[in-house]
Amino acid sequence: MTEVTVPTGLWDTGDEAAISAWLYADGDAVAAGAVIAEIMVEKSSFELVAPASGTLAILVAAEIPVVQGQTVARIA
């Protein structure tokens, strides 16, 4: 099982971030390297990339604030 975490160092830690959209649904098969979600920070978009192939389990829904390094999904 691999944890999917919010990237660090791409934006100021004080800025509010949230996943704007999960491109895949909970339980979908995903391939390593695929963009699985987009994170919006102050109207800029960042990619969340699948670190492994497998079945996606979403832990944090879209539109909920997230912080850098936070685990938002697992791939098993």
Next chain:
Amino acid sequence: MSSPENIPSETSAAESIASAGAGTPAATARPARRLTIARAIAEAIGQEMGRDSDVLVMGEDIAKLGGVFGTTTGLLDRFGAERVRDTPISETAFIGAAVGLAASGMKPVVELMFVDFFGVCMDAIYNLAAKQSYFSGGNVTCPMVLMTSVGGGYGDAGQHSQTLYATFGHLPGLKVVIPSNAYDAKGLMLAAIRDPNPVIFMYHKALQGMGWLGTVQRSITDAPEGDYVVPLGKAKVAREGGDVTLVGLGLSVHQALDAAERLVGDGASAEVIDLVSIAPLDREAVRASVRKTGRLLVVDDDYLSYGVGAEVIASVCEAGIALRAAPQRIAFPDIPVPFTPVMEHFVLPNADKIVAAARAMMEMTSHD
């Protein structure tokens, strides 16, 4: 339009799934490759720039920023500032320049950030680009794509929230398309760039997958990595049904699909047609559906009068198709788009209004 050999063999299967807005394609072994419409547009432009050195992109904030609606993300890094050009805030200048580039053999993809801004560049669009081929006896074509954001619903007021489909659909010489999902967005963009005549490629802000505009999850669909085209001018059946035909485009396809789901509870089965294109308009696709259902409700978020709904209804009536209820349309009333969200949402189409109108049409015929 592109030649058929560009269409991969998996297209028809993937197409029906994508247009139905359903989940993972069962026919393919690979995991679904889900894209937002914004990513699909950027991917299509990038692929065609890689294939054809005549293709270039211009517009406000499309290079360094990647487009305010994400339509050109990553293109500057891949292709450089010569082919991915940030322009000054003068639509008159850069859209005029695009028409000239197209006349001299280039294939510009030019972004009009909001369709609402068309006023200052319309002469280049409808008097020059649209008529270039006709005036020159077909000797000088105009292979340009004008991509532009449409639609409201997020409190951006009367100069940044219009759709203006019919304004462009009314003018001969322009093709006008609007995708409802990522699969169609990519295939339509590839077809649009390869078309020898000007194509107005409209994308709805509520479907872009940009967080601050809201996102309709159903628009995020599987899109193959390879090359494929979705033909310009062909409508799609997004959901099959037998009691009423709901016709939409862009965002209103999703509102119609939501309504169709709720009508199941009434025991009614609604067919949903995604127009995909309003010029050319696939009149036969609508007629075929209404011949089956006998009821027609058209939904769009452009102004009501002289609009898409009127044209679609006329197409059916002119064909003399027997109807079980008077055809209806839901559209934006003939007023400027209000700024206040409460007022804006009061006048925008939505699934509730579609359900109510469809029920009234069923009522109309239940007594005869």
